Amino acid sequence: MEYSKDMAEYEGYPSSIVKPASESEVIRVVRLADRTKSPIVARGAGSSLTGAAVLEGGIVLDMRRMNRVIKVDAINWYVQVQPGISLDDLNIELRRHGFFFPPDPASSYICTVGGAIAEGSGGLRCVKYGTMKDWVISARVVLANGEVARFGEPLPKNRAGYDLLHLLVGSEGTLGIITEAHLRIIPLPATTPRRLLLALESWDSVGKVITMLRRSAIVPGLLEFLDRQHAQAINAKLGHNLEESEATLIVDIDEPDLNEAVGIFKACGAKEIRIAKDEEEADNLYQIRAMALLAVKSLAPASQVEDVTVPLDRLEEFLTRLRQVAIRHKLRIPVMGHAGDGNIHPIILYDSDSATSKESASKAFEEICRDAIRMDGSVSGEHGIGTQKIKLFREQLELHEGKEALRLMKEIKRIFDPKGIMNPGKYVEAA
Ligand SMILES: Cc1cc2nc3c(=O)[nH]c(=O)nc-3n(C[C@H](O)[C@H](O)[C@H](O)COP(=O)(O)OP(=O)(O)OC[C@H]3O[C@@H](n4cnc5c(N)ncnc54)[C@H](O)[C@@H]3O)c2cc1C
Structure with a gap:
C-alpha cells in the first residue's frame, strides 16, 4: 500500500488515511487525534529516505490536495502557497510570472513544499542558494491541540521574538502540520549559467577543483559529483555515454566568460571538459545527476x-x-x-x-x-x-558538545506536543 512505505522502504501501517482539502479539515482531524490520543503524521509525496513519513497504527494526512499557489507577489518577492504542491509545479507557475524558487532536491518532480520545509531539504543548487531554511519566511501551522499559529512574517526582515519558524524547518512532522507557507522568490536569472561536465581521474582532483574555485572566488551554481560506479550505472540503465572515470563533476558557472574556470579544471587534470552547447544538453546533464540515485539503486x-x-x-x-x-x-x-x-x-x-x-x-x-x-x-x-x-x-x-542542546530539543517537543501524538517515536523524541 502506497502509504505504508517511504522511498527508502521504511515501513509502517497506518490505521487511517485522510486527504484534507482545506486547513479547517486538517484542524478537525488533528482535534480528533488530540481527543483520542491517536498518532498523526502529515505526508507529502512520501519521498523521505529516513522513515520520517511512515507511521504504525495512526492517521496519515495526505496533504497533496492542498496544492494551490495562492499569491505570487512580484513587489515583495514572495509566493504564498499551500503545502501539497510539488516544487517543480511551483516553479512552472512561478516561471509564468518571471520568478524562480531555487531549492531543488533531486526529488523536486514529486516532493512537496510541506515535505521540503519539514525536512529542511537541500538539493543541487544549495552551493549557491542555500537550503529550504533560507527561503521560508512564514508558515501557518496546525498545532497538536488543533490551534492554528503563524510563525514568521512575509517580510524581508523580521526579528520579533524567538525564531519559531526555523524550529519548524527540519522538524520532520513532529511539531505541527504546515497548512500554508510564504516562500522567498527571486526573478529568473537574466543570463543562463553555462553547464559543464568534467571527467577526473582522482578524488584528489575533485578536492583541488573545489579549493581552486573557492580561492578564485568563483561561486558555482551547481557542483555535483558522481563516482565511477554511478557513471557505469547511468550508462547501463539510462543509456548515456559518460566517460567512466574515477569522478564526474557537473558544474554550473555564472561568470561572464568561462576561461578562468576552464583553466582551473585543466590545471586540476580534467581529462574531459564537456560544455553544454544548448539548454537541452544542459538539462540532460542535470537529469543525469537527478536520476543517478535511481540508476544505482537498481543495481x-x-x-x-x-x-x-x-x-x-x-x-x-x-x-x-x-x-x-x-x-x-x-x-x-x-x-x-x-x-x-x-x-x-x-x-x-x-x-x-x-x-x-x-x-x-x-x-x-x-x-x-x-x-x-x-x-x-x-x-x-x-x-x-x-x-x-x-x-x-x-x-x-x-x-560535539550538544548534550544540553538535545535536552532542550526534547523539552521543545514536549511543549509543542504534550500528548506525543505528532509523528511519535522518531527523531528528537527518540534520541
Ligand atoms: C530520488 C530521490 C532524490 C532525493 N534527493 C534529495 C535531495 O537532493 N535533497 C534532499 O534534501 N532530499 C532529497 N530526497 C529526500 C526527499 O525527497 C526530501 O526530503 C523531500 O523534501 C520530502 O518531501 P515529501 O513531500 O516527499 O515529504 P514526505 O516524504 O511525505 O515527508 C517527509 C517529512 O515531512 C513531513 N511533512 C510532509 N508534509 C508536511 C506538512 N504539510 N506539515 C508538516 N510536516 C510535513 C512528514 O511528516 C515527514 O516527516 C530525495 C529522495 C528521493 C526519493
Whole structure:
C-alpha cells in the first residue's frame, strides 16, 4: 500500500488515511487525534529516505490536495502557497510570472513544499542558494491541540521574538502540520549559467577543483559529483555515454566568460571538459545527476542511502575512508553528492535476502556516520533523521558538545506536543 512505505522502504501501517482539502479539515482531524490520543503524521509525496513519513497504527494526512499557489507577489518577492504542491509545479507557475524558487532536491518532480520545509531539504543548487531554511519566511501551522499559529512574517526582515519558524524547518512532522507557507522568490536569472561536465581521474582532483574555485572566488551554481560506479550505472540503465572515470563533476558557472574556470579544471587534470552547447544538453546533464540515485539503486536488491556532511577540506580524506569501509565489508558503495557543500551520499548496496549482507550493510552504515562525526561532520546534510539515524544523531550531539542542546530539543517537543501524538517515536523524541 502506497502509504505504508517511504522511498527508502521504511515501513509502517497506518490505521487511517485522510486527504484534507482545506486547513479547517486538517484542524478537525488533528482535534480528533488530540481527543483520542491517536498518532498523526502529515505526508507529502512520501519521498523521505529516513522513515520520517511512515507511521504504525495512526492517521496519515495526505496533504497533496492542498496544492494551490495562492499569491505570487512580484513587489515583495514572495509566493504564498499551500503545502501539497510539488516544487517543480511551483516553479512552472512561478516561471509564468518571471520568478524562480531555487531549492531543488533531486526529488523536486514529486516532493512537496510541506515535505521540503519539514525536512529542511537541500538539493543541487544549495552551493549557491542555500537550503529550504533560507527561503521560508512564514508558515501557518496546525498545532497538536488543533490551534492554528503563524510563525514568521512575509517580510524581508523580521526579528520579533524567538525564531519559531526555523524550529519548524527540519522538524520532520513532529511539531505541527504546515497548512500554508510564504516562500522567498527571486526573478529568473537574466543570463543562463553555462553547464559543464568534467571527467577526473582522482578524488584528489575533485578536492583541488573545489579549493581552486573557492580561492578564485568563483561561486558555482551547481557542483555535483558522481563516482565511477554511478557513471557505469547511468550508462547501463539510462543509456548515456559518460566517460567512466574515477569522478564526474557537473558544474554550473555564472561568470561572464568561462576561461578562468576552464583553466582551473585543466590545471586540476580534467581529462574531459564537456560544455553544454544548448539548454537541452544542459538539462540532460542535470537529469543525469537527478536520476543517478535511481540508476544505482537498481543495481542491487536493496540499498541504504547515506547523507553525511564533512568539512570541505576533508572531503578527500572522507572518501578514502569510505573506500576502506566498502573493502572491509565486501560491499559495493557507489558515492555521489553535492561536492560544493561537502554533502556526500554513499549508496550502500546489499542483498536483502542474505542475513550476512544485511548485517554488513548495517555495520558499514554506522561506520560511515561515525567517520563523519569524528571528522567534525554531521550525520545528515539534508535527508534528516527519521527513524534511520536516531542513535547516530545522539552520538553526534554527545561528541560535539550538544548534550544540553538535545535536552532542550526534547523539552521543545514536549511543549509543542504534550500528548506525543505528532509523528511519535522518531527523531528528537527518540534520541
Ligand atoms: C530520488 C530521490 C532524490 C532525493 N534527493 C534529495 C535531495 O537532493 N535533497 C534532499 O534534501 N532530499 C532529497 N530526497 C529526500 C526527499 O525527497 C526530501 O526530503 C523531500 O523534501 C520530502 O518531501 P515529501 O513531500 O516527499 O515529504 P514526505 O516524504 O511525505 O515527508 C517527509 C517529512 O515531512 C513531513 N511533512 C510532509 N508534509 C508536511 C506538512 N504539510 N506539515 C508538516 N510536516 C510535513 C512528514 O511528516 C515527514 O516527516 C530525495 C529522495 C528521493 C526519493
